[in-house]
Amino acid sequence: MxxxxxxxxxxxxxxxxxxxxxxxxxxxxxxxxxxxxxxxxxxxxxxxxxxxxxxxxTVEESRVQLAGFVEKFDAPCTAPVERRDITLPGADGVRPARQYIPEAIDQSRPMPCLMYLHGGGWIQGSIDTHDALCAKLAARAGVCVVAFSYRLAPEAPFPAATQDVMAGYRALLDHAEDLRIDPARLAVGGDSAGANLTASLLHSLSQGGLPLPQAQLLIYPAVDARLTSASVQALHDHALLSRPRMEWYMDQYVPEGQDRLAPEISPLMSPCLAGQPQAFVLVAGHDPLWDDGLSYAAALEQAGVPVTVSRYPGQIHGFLNLTKVVPQGDMAIAEAAQWLAFALHTDA
Structure with a gap:
């Protein structure tokens, strides 16, 4: 049966x-x-x-499940996009990265760029699981995308990933000429845990008075480690992302004794939102992180940050990686790419 x-x-x-x-x-x-x-x-x-x-x-089983799921249900990018596997400095040695350059972009001038951080609960996901998504964003926004591979927990728990992301971001600024990117037209973004790391980076940059990117792209961001929002409670047992699974991710990522409400882990608690760059926040209504995204968008707006909120009330967590079977995933990528093109002043 x-x-x-x-x-x-x-x-x-x-x-x-x-x-x-x-x-x-x-x-x-x-x-x-x-x-x-x-x-x-x-x-x-x-x-x-x-x-x-x-x-x-197990962590390994979870990693295999995610990779297999995306392979089966995400459609590849059919637009002509050049991929270049490169390395960028992390906090503890070089890290893999992949540069996506759409055919239509003018490479005779410094290119607008999105630094992309993949999701996966800080323990899984990779450049490869998010290859199609990054290529589609590059092609549709008319920007260079650099996907950056941060260290994963539990082998490298917090703050390894945040430190890697900071090192990778600063490397993009320092080596912008070599990569042919325009540091004045740089965005940072990601999905789920990658969006968490994006928001964490913006907090740390703001707190340290360091150069900020031009824009931030947050796709179903996880920004509140309390896991007590109305949407988390309502979708406690959702098959795609349940509260017990989120707690398990957090247990792998955050060492015992670490304050989970520190802004580097829960960016919703950041006192440094004012002055941050314009933001695009995408949320899904059958995702426990629906309220995380809406709360963070509201906090950014209250701090004076221009925010565009994109709501997909019927969607599930991870649907931008399920475009072969969920048509709205493709629509959401197109919408995010359109916003990104406008934010970075491209010709797309």
């Missing part, structure tokens, strides 16, 4: 949206008035059958 359920769940994920919607017959979950997108719910239902919610995976 479970095999049949699993087969049907897989078939439903791959069906056209209208057929998926019809298959649910109006029985899609609603959270605080936000009805689930049928394709997103189909993915969630499939994951709930594949993952045993009562069994905690």
């Amino acid at each position: 479970k095999t049949l359920k699993l087969l049907w769940a897989l078939v439903r994920v791959l069906l056209p949206e209208r057929l998926v919607r019809a298959s649910y017959g109006g029985a899609l979950p609603v959270v605080d008035g936000r009805r689930a997108d049928p394709k997103a719910q189909a993915v969630a239902d499939l994951v709930s059958l594949v993952r045993d919610p009562a069994a905690q995976p």
Whole structure:
């Protein structure tokens, strides 16, 4: 019986949206008035059958699951984008990075650039899992994207990742000429844990009086380690990202005794939001981090920062990496790229 359920769940994920919607017959979950997108719910239902919610995976198992999931359900970038594997300094030696240069960009002049930090709960994810997303952002925004590989927990717990990101960011400024990027048109962004590291970087730069980027791109950011928001409570057991899984990520990332409400871990607590660069904040309504993103956007706005908030009420966590089966993921990438092009004054 479970095999049949699993087969049907897989078939439903791959069906056209209208057929998926019809298959649910109006029985899609609603959270605080936000009805689930049928394709997103189909993915969630499939994951709930594949993952045993009562069994905690090992770190290695979790890494393999994420990589396999993205490989199966994310569509590659079809636009012509050159990829260059490079290295950048981290806090404890060089780190892998990948530069994406869209064919249409004018390389005779310094290029606008996005430094991108992948998600994955600080313990998983890589340049490869986010390759398609980075290439699509580069192609559609008309910017160079540099994906940076920070050290992962638990092998390298906090503050290793934040220190690597700071070192990588400063290296982009110091070596801008070599990379042919324009330091005056530099953005930093990421998704989930990568968005957390982006916000953490902005806090540290602001606190230290260091040069700030031109823009920040925050895709379903995790910014509050209390994990007590209304959306976290309402989606406590969501298949894609449950509260127990978030707590497990945090346990791997943060050493015992470390204050989890320090702004470097919970950027919502930062006293240094004023003066930060313009922000794009994208949130998904069936993601426990919905309120994290909205709260952080409101805090930035209250501090005088221009903020564009993009809401996808029916979507799930990670949907920008599921474009083969969730059409709104592609729409969200296009929207983020359009904002980025405008923020960095490109010709896209």
